[in-house]
Amino acid sequence: MPFYDSVVPAYLQMLASLSAGLKKAEAYAAAKKIEPAVLLGTRLFPDMLPLSRQIQLSCDFATKGSARLSGSEVPAVPDTETTFDELQQRIGRTVDYLKNYKPAQFDGGETREITFPTGPGKTTTMSGQQFLTSFSLPSFYFHVTTAHGILRMCGIDVGKRDFLGAQ
Amino acid sequence: MPFYDSVVPAYLQMLASLSAGLKKAEAYAAAKKIEPAVLLGTRLFPDMLPLSRQIQLSCDFATKGSARLSGSEVPAVPDTETTFDELQQRIGRTVDYLKNYKPAQFDGGETREITFPTGPGKTTTMSGQQFLTSFSLPSFYFHVTTAHGILRMCGIDVGKRDFLGAQ
Numbered sequence: 268m269p270f271y272d273s274v275v276p277a278y279l280q281m282l283a284s285l286s287a288g289l290k291k292a293e294a295y296a297a298a299k300k301i302e303p304a305v306l307l308g309t310r311l312f313p314d315m316l317p318l319s320r321q322i323q324l325s326c327d328f329a330t331k332g333s334a335r336l337s338g339s340e341v342p343a344v345p346d347t348e349t350t351f352d353e354l355q356q357r358i359g360r361t362v363d364y365l366k367n368y369k370p371a372q373f374d375g376g377e378t379r380e381i382t383f384p385t386g387p388g389k390t391t392t393m394s395g396q397q398f399l400t401s402f403s404l405p406s407f408y409f410h411v412t413t414a415h416g417i418l419r420m421c422g423i424d425v426g427k428r429d430f431l432g433a434q
Numbered sequence: 435m436p437f438y439d440s441v442v443p444a445y446l447q448m449l450a451s452l453s454a455g456l457k458k459a460e461a462y463a464a465a466k467k468i469e470p471a472v473l474l475g476t477r478l479f480p481d482m483l484p485l486s487r488q489i490q491l492s493c494d495f496a497t498k499g500s501a502r503l504s505g506s507e508v509p510a511v512p513d514t515e516t517t518f519d520e521l522q523q524r525i526g527r528t529v530d531y532l533k534n535y536k537p538a539q540f541d542g543g544e545t546r547e548i549t550f551p552t553g554p555g556k557t558t559t560m561s562g563q564q565f566l567t568s569f570s571l572p573s574f575y576f577h578v579t580t581a582h583g584i585l586r587m588c589g590i591d592v593g594k595r596d597f598l599g600a601q
Binding site for chain 2: 397400416427
């Protein structure tokens, strides 16, 4: 089984679900006359990151995870999005970026030594498989699920089936 | 890289983080004189499942995912826990169950055809890799992250670093 299959489809599935949830959120905000910026600024708790950042970070973990696991250059993407449209475009660009990869680019990625930042002035080195399993996927799912939780908390009609997307 | 490495360590890492979060929650409830049953019954939103069920489901996805991917019998575990202690025991039993597996039991699991329930009277069949990537891991992380979100929402001092556990 190519290592690609453990990586890119996981990101793509959840980014599609995130985009669909965000579309529902936009329609909901319009129907309820909620300022988009208020909905996108909603947090589960005051010292957590708002919905917009959860989306940016989901994109970021997908992009950087794929880049590191394929030995590609890690792109620096500025977090400038403030509207539904801009966040949808960010997700769209991330999806395009991921779809650009050929499965073969991930061959051997599971044993590649990966060094990545884990705090201010701190890096950690581990195998690609360990990086994927212990850091990249859980971080990615953390932000996608937290975004979903914020949508739920706002009363938007998304359930676990929407979270998982089509099976 | 053995397929085991994509499966069991992912579950074990997050169950340890869940157990640590639950321990903080218990101390917090005691300090704040919050009824344990109230904290364990907290939900992100009224029609979502409470903390106790998020923990039971995390255990369930770890157990059933490992059983299916190793071709083992899928254990039926009743959801009877109502206290911090009982939930810690449930997590502990799940960890013991997972640690009992030998890596070789997962060999070939990525290409094994897996049929699993996806709704009332409905099953889906896919390869082990696809089952892991598109269903088992995202479902597992969904419940672990939602449990974490509930702890955060209750004001318990857990952050993303706690969520990820030791790197």
